[in-house]
Amino acid sequence: xxxxxxxxxxxxxxxxxxxxxxxxxxxxxxxxxxxxxxxxxxxxxxxxxxxxxxxxxxxxxxxxxxxxxxxxxxxxxxxxxxxxxxxxxxxxxxxxxxxxxxxxxxxxxxxxxxxxxxxxxxxxxxxxxxxxxxxxxxxxxxxxxxxxxxxxxxxxxxxxxxxxx
Amino acid sequence: xxxxxxxxxxxxxxxxxxxxxxxxxxxxxxxxxxxxxxxxxxxxxxxxxxxxxxxxxxxxxxxxxxxxxxxxxxxxxxxxxxxxxxxxxxxxxxxxxxx
Numbered sequence: 001x002x003x004x005x006x007x008x009x010x011x012x013x014x015x016x017x018x019x020x021x022x023x024x025x026x027x028x029x030x031x032x033x034x035x036x037x038x039x040x041x042x043x044x045x046x047x048x049x050x051x052x053x054x055x056x057x058x059x060x061x062x063x064x065x066x067x068x069x070x071x072x073x074x075x076x077x078x079x080x081x082x083x084x085x086x087x088x089x090x091x092x093x094x095x096x097x098x099x100x101x102x103x104x105x106x107x108x109x110x111x112x113x114x115x116x117x118x119x120x121x122x123x124x125x126x127x128x129x130x131x132x133x134x135x136x137x138x139x140x141x142x143x144x145x146x147x148x149x150x151x152x153x154x155x156x157x158x159x160x161x162x163x164x165x
Numbered sequence: 166x167x168x169x170x171x172x173x174x175x176x177x178x179x180x181x182x183x184x185x186x187x188x189x190x191x192x193x194x195x196x197x198x199x200x201x202x203x204x205x206x207x208x209x210x211x212x213x214x215x216x217x218x219x220x221x222x223x224x225x226x227x228x229x230x231x232x233x234x235x236x237x238x239x240x241x242x243x244x245x246x247x248x249x250x251x252x253x254x255x256x257x258x259x260x261x262x263x264x
Binding site for chain 1: 188249
């Protein structure tokens with residue numbers, strides 16, 4: 001069962017990522033394949049006992065980030081003319097060779113007897129567990145993340161404003 | 166399913182993202198490919214967190230998601246002002262700071 005889920009959802013993630021890569025016509029379709037990729041990854045996260053992060057992935061990535069992408073694509077109303085030309089075939093060939101080579105290298109690098117999964121208690125990765133770790137060991141990082149989000153909000157508003165008075 | 170399978174999926178997704186940034190010239194699609202790379206790194210972190218039974222990897226993923234959300238908000242605002250001023254999303258048309 002776990003194997004079937006893994007193969008289905010990792011295959012779906014890779015296929016939708018390739019769909020994002022090869023789709024040169026329509027940016028909306030590219031954003032939608034990004035949603036499929038994010039949701040498949042959320043399933044993989046939950047299979048790895050990261051329930052809270054999986055839910056966060058669905059809410060923040062699929063729910064907020066990609067919606068923001070779609071919103072901007074539709075706001076900019078990009079049509080054929082100002083989409084711009086794609087890059088030269090030489091660059092594509094070199095990029096493809098680099099990507100395939102690096103993937104094979106990464107895969108063979110780990111191709112050795114590896115540590116089996118650790119035994120974890122059933123609480124691992126739940127909201128209570130993450131919250132306890134966040135509010136004790138990582139309190140400063142948590143606060144800084146909040147400040148970063150505030151800075152992001154202010155920056156986005158200033159940048160997207162039509163003109164500064 | 167061992168750690169190897171998850172790492173290979175993460176590597177493939179990361180390399181698709183790299184390839185997208187290298188070959189595509191539409192700035193919005195390049196941005197989406199950066200998000201894809203961040204997600205591949207998240208998958209790697211989560212699988213190692215599960216491997217060691219240690220929660221720190223998941224905390225790191227939380228931070229990556231926060232940074233990605235801020236990055237998207239600011240980046241898309243930059244893109245809106247770019248299109249408003251230049252009327253293009255092609256990265257080759259905005260090469261003023263290129264060597």
